[in-house]
Amino acid sequence: MLGKLDWSAIPFDQPIPLVAGGVVLVAILGVLAWVVVRGHLPYLWHEWITSVDHKRIGVMYILLASVMLLRGGSDAIMMRIQQAVAYQSQGYLPPEHYNQIFSAHGTIMIFFVAMPFVIGLMNLVVPLQLGVRDVAFPTLNSVGFWLTATGALLVNLSLVIGEFARTGWLAFPPLSGLSYSPGVGVDYYAWSLQISGVGTLVAGINLVTTVLKLRTKGMNYLRMPMFCWTTLASNLLIVAAFPILTATLAMLLLDRYLGFHFFTNEAGGNVMMFMNLIWAWGHPEVYILVLPAFGIFSEVVSTFSGKALFGYRSMVLATMAICVISFMVWLHHFFTMGAGPDVNAIFGIASMIIAVPTGVKIYNWLFTMYGGRIRFATPMLWAVGFMVTFIIGGLTGVLVAVPPADFMLHNSMFLVAHFHNVIIGGVLFGAFAGFEYWFPKAFGFRLDERWGKAAFWFTFVGFYVTFMPLYIAGMLGMTRRLQHYDVAAWRPWMFVAAFGMAVLSVGVICQIMQLVVSIRNREALRDRTGDPWDGRSLEWATSSPPPVFNFAFNPDVRGEDAYWDMKAKAQQQSLEHDEPEYQDIEMPRNSPTGFVCAFFATIMGFALIWHIWWMVMVGGVGAFATFVVFAWRDHDEYVIPAAEVARIDRVNLEERRSLVSMAGAV
Amino acid sequence: MSMTATAGHAHADPHHIGLVIEHPGPASKRIVTAYGFWVFLLSDIVMFSCFFAAYAVLVHQTADGPKGSEIFEQRNVAIETVCLLLSSFTCGMASIAADVRNRFWFYLGMTVTCVLGLIFLVIEFREFADLVARGYGPSRSAFLSSFFSLVGCHGLHVSAGVLWLLTMMAQVFAKGFRADVLRRMMCFALFWHALDIIWVGVFSVVYLLGSAV
Numbered sequence A: 001m002l003g004k005l006d007w008s009a010i011p012f013d014q015p016i017p018l019v020a021g022g023v024v025l026v027a028i029l030g031v032l033a034w035v036v037v038r039g040h041l042p043y044l045w046h047e048w049i050t051s052v053d054h055k056r057i058g059v060m061y062i063l064l065a066s067v068m069l070l071r072g073g074s075d076a077i078m079m080r081i082q083q084a085v086a087y088q089s090q091g092y093l094p095p096e097h098y099n100q101i102f103s104a105h106g107t108i109m110i111f112f113v114a115m116p117f118v119i120g121l122m123n124l125v126v127p128l129q130l131g132v133r134d135v136a137f138p139t140l141n142s143v144g145f146w147l148t149a150t151g152a153l154l155v156n157l158s159l160v161i162g163e164f165a166r167t168g169w170l171a172f173p174p175l176s177g178l179s180y181s182p183g184v185g186v187d188y189y190a191w192s193l194q195i196s197g198v199g200t201l202v203a204g205i206n207l208v209t210t211v212l213k214l215r216t217k218g219m220n221y222l223r224m225p226m227f228c229w230t231t232l233a234s235n236l237l238i239v240a241a242f243p244i245l246t247a248t249l250a251m252l253l254l255d256r257y258l259g260f261h262f263f264t265n266e267a268g269g270n271v272m273m274f275m276n277l278i279w280a281w282g283h284p285e286v287y288i289l290v291l292p293a294f295g296i297f298s299e300v301v302s303t304f305s306g307k308a309l310f311g312y313r314s315m316v317l318a319t320m321a322i323c324v325i326s327f328m329v330w331l332h333h334f335f336t337m338g339a340g341p342d343v344n345a346i347f348g349i350a351s352m353i354i355a356v357p358t359g360v361k362i363y364n365w366l367f368t369m370y371g372g373r374i375r376f377a378t379p380m381l382w383a384v385g386f387m388v389t390f391i392i393g394g395l396t397g398v399l400v401a402v403p404p405a406d407f408m409l410h411n412s413m414f415l416v417a418h419f420h421n422v423i424i425g426g427v428l429f430g431a432f433a434g435f436e437y438w439f440p441k442a443f444g445f446r447l448d449e450r451w452g453k454a455a456f457w458f459t460f461v462g463f464y465v466t467f468m469p470l471y472i473a474g475m476l477g478m479t480r481r482l483q484h485y486d487v488a489a490w491r492p493w494m495f496v497a498a499f500g501m502a503v504l505s506v507g508v509i510c511q512i513m514q515l516v517v518s519i520r521n522r523e524a525l526r527d528r529t530g531d532p533w534d535g536r537s538l539e540w541a542t543s544s545p546p547p548v549f550n551f552a553f554n555p556d557v558r559g560e561d562a563y564w565d566m567k568a569k570a571q572q573q574s575l576e577h578d579e580p581e582y583q584d585i586e587m588p589r590n591s592p593t594g595f596v597c598a599f600f601a602t603i604m605g606f607a608l609i610w611h612i613w614w615m616v617m618v619g620g621v622g623a624f625a626t627f628v629v630f631a632w633r634d635h636d637e638y639v640i641p642a643a644e645v646a647r648i649d650r651v652n653l654e655e656r657r658s659l660v661s662m663a664g665a666v
Numbered sequence B: 001m002s003m004t005a006t007a008g009h010a011h012a013d014p015h016h017i018g019l020v021i022e023h024p025g026p027a028s029k030r031i032v033t034a035y036g037f038w039v040f041l042l043s044d045i046v047m048f049s050c051f052f053a054a055y056a057v058l059v060h061q062t063a064d065g066p067k068g069s070e071i072f073e074q075r076n077v078a079i080e081t082v083c084l085l086l087s088s089f090t091c092g093m094a095s096i097a098a099d100v101r102n103r104f105w106f107y108l109g110m111t112v113t114c115v116l117g118l119i120f121l122v123i124e125f126r127e128f129a130d131l132v133a134r135g136y137g138p139s140r141s142a143f144l145s146s147f148f149s150l151v152g153c154h155g156l157h158v159s160a161g162v163l164w165l166l167t168m169m170a171q172v173f174a175k176g177f178r179a180d181v182l183r184r185m186m187c188f189a190l191f192w193h194a195l196d197i198i199w200v201g202v203f204s205v206v207y208l209l210g211s212a213v
C-alpha cells in the first residue's frame, strides 16, 4: 500500500535533522495559522498563488530562492564547523549524514537558490525593460514557478522522511546506481530535479519567446538593454541544455527503477557517458547562472556611473560568444579521467578562450565607470565587489583549465574555492545587486542603505576570509568532501574558513535586518517617482510598483537607453501635452492551473520516490485532468476599461512631471 | 502619455544606418504561440539527441546478448514508417480543413491520423512485447537498454500525440474553430510532423544502420 515507506523512514535516532525538520514544520504551521486567522488566505490565493502577473511570479521566485538560501546556508555552516573540528576525530556529524549535507547543499544552492533567483529577476524585469505587458505565456509561467517550488519541497521533505543523496550534487554513477545507493536518497535527488527541470525549461521557452517576439515598437535588437540580451543568451542555453539534464536523469532513473544498463558496471553500461552528458549540461549551466548576473551588473554600472554602457555592441557580441563557446568546453570537468593529451589540450584551450569575452566585459564595465559620476549606492557596491572577486575566480578557472595543473588541483579544495569564487562572487553578488536595484520597482519603496552597506561589507569580507584559505588548503593537498582528516597543516585554514563563515552569516543577518527595517520605515522610503536611481531603461518609466498592465501605452523606442532619452527630451520641451486617448487593455486572467499542477506533481514525485504506484497514478491522472480543464476554459482574459487605465496613469504622470520639473530646476 | 508623447519626435539614432528595419512592436498571438512551440520542439529534439547519442555509444555493448541484426524485423518497421508518413499527410489535410473551417474534412483527417497512429503504436508494442518474451528485454544488455529507451521515448511521444489529437477533436466539437482552438491545432500539427522527422532519424540510425551491426 505504501511502497517502501514505513516508520523507519523517519530518522528518530538522528537529532539534527529531526530538530531542524521540526522547527521548519512549526514555522510553516505558524505562518499558515497566522495567515488563516488574520484572514489573509483569500488575498494570498487571489493576488499571489493564482497570479499570472510576471512581476508577482518574479517576486515569488525570489522569495523561494531566499528561503532556500537560508537552508543551503545552514548546511554550509554545518560543514565548515565539521571540518574545523574533525581533525584526528570524527567531528560531530556521522559520515553518512555529512555526505547528505554536502550533496543537499550543492543541489539546493544551484537549483533552488541561484536558478530561481536569476529566473525571478528576469521575470520581474525583462517585460518591463522591453516595454510590454507580460511574458509570452503567462499561465505557463505560473506553472513553471510552481513546479520549481515542488522540487524544493521534495528536497526539504527528504530531511525528515527518508534521506537525501550522498553522491554529491551531480550524482555520479556507479555510486548513484542501485547497487551502491539502494536507498531513496538518489531518487529524491533525481525526481526533484526532473520536476523542477520541467519548470525551468518552461521558464526558458517563455523568456526566449518574450525577448524575440514581444518587444515594444522600435525596440530593435541593438536597442535592447544589456540585461535583456543576457536574459536571451541565458534562456537560449536553458532551452538547449536542460533537455540534456532531463535525458541524463531519465537514464539514471531507468537504471535504478527498471534495471536498465546505461551507467552500470555490468552488461556494457558506460559510466563515462554519464560524465559527458551531465557536463554537457553542467558547464552551460554555470553560464546560465552567470550571464544574467553580467546583465545586472551592466545595468547597475551604467546607471550609477550616469553614463551609457561603454562598448554596448562588443558587450552583445561577448554575450553571444560566451553563449556559444560554453557548449564546447564541458570536457574540462574530467581531464583526469583518461581522455588523452590531444582531447585534453583541445578542451583546455577552448576553456581558456571563454576568458576573452569575459575580459571584454570587465573592461567595458571599467570604461563605463571611467569619467562617470559614480554613486556608491548599495547595488553599485555589489557590482564593484563583484568585479574584483570575479577576476580572481576567472583566473583560477583558467588555471584549472590547464590540464597538467588540473591533474594536481582536480577534486581538491582549490577547485571548491574556484567555483565558489565565481558562483558567489558572480551569481550571488549579481542576485543581491539586482535585488537592491529593483526592489523599489517591485514594492514601491527603497531599501535601507545603511543596513545594505553593512550587509555588503560583511558578505564581501566574509567571503574572502572563508574561501581564500580553501585555495591554500587545496594547494597543500586537501581534497574536497573530506569528512575528517589527520593532516595538521590543513587545520589552521579550516579554522580561518569557519571564522569567515561566521562573518558571512553576519552579512546575511544584516540583509534580513535591512528588509525588516525597510518594511518598518516604508513610508519614509516610499519611491513616488518610479525612478529612484535616475535609471536609463524602460522599467523606470512606469510607476513603482507598476500597475498590472505595466504601461498604459506600449512605449515607442527611438534609441538605446530609451528612458534616459525620454527624460532628456522632456526637460528640453515643455511638459504640456494633450492627454492621449486611453484604450481598454486586455490582460490574462488569474489561474490556479500552476498551483494545482504542482500539487499533483508533488504527489506523483513523492509516490515515485517511495514506489507507491497507485499514488503515482493519482498524481498523473490529476495533472492530466488539470491540463484538460485548463484547455477547456473559455475566458482567459479580462478587460481593464479605458477609464480605469486613465485614472491609474494620470496619477503616475503627475508624480513624474513633478520629478522632471524638479530635475530641470536643479 | 509620457512615453509616446515625449519621444514622439524622431531624432537621429547614431546607430541607425538606414538598413536597419524599425521593429514594429509585439507579434500577433498566433506567431508568438507558434514560435514558442517551435522553441519547445527544438528542446525536445535536443533531448532525443541524447538518446540517439547513448544508442550510438552503446550499440556494440551487447554483453553477449543479441545484436541489432538478429532482432530487427524490416517488414514491421517498413509498415510503421508508411503509417507514420501517411499520418503526417492526413494531419496536414486536417490542418487545412481547420483553416477553411470545414468540419467534415477536419474530422475525417483527424480520424485517419488517429487510426494510423494507433496502428503504429500497436506494431511497436508487439515488437517490444515479443522481444521481452524472448528474454531480450531492456535489462539484457546496454545495447538493448538504449534501443528500448530511444524507440520507446518516440513511442511515448506518439501516445501523447494521440491523446492530444482526441482532445483537439473534442475541442472542435465543443467550441468550434475558435481562434485559440486553431492555435492549438497548429501546435499539434507541428508536434505531429516533428515526430515524423524524429522517426526518420530512428528508422535510419536504429533500424537501417543497426541491422548492419
Ligand code: HEM
Binding pocket: A286, A287, A289, A290, A332, A333, A334, A351, A352, A354, A355, A358, A394, A395, A397, A398, A399, A400, A401, A402, A406, A409, A410, A411, A415, A418, A419, A422, A423, A426, A427
Ligand atoms: C574563465 C572562465 C572559467 C574557466 C576557464 C573555468 C574552468 C573550470 C574548470 C577547468 C573546472 C574543472 C576543474 C576540475 O574539476 O578539476 C571548473 C569547475 C567548476 N567551475 Fe569553472 N571556469 C570558469 C568560470 C566559471 C564560472 C563563471 C562558473 C559559475 C558561474 C564556474 C563554475 C564552476 C563549478 C561549479 C565548477 C565545479 C564543478 C564540480 O566539479 O562540482 N566556473 N571550472
Ligand SMILES: [Cu+2]
Binding pocket: A282, A283, A329, A330, A332, A333
Ligand atoms: Cu566548466
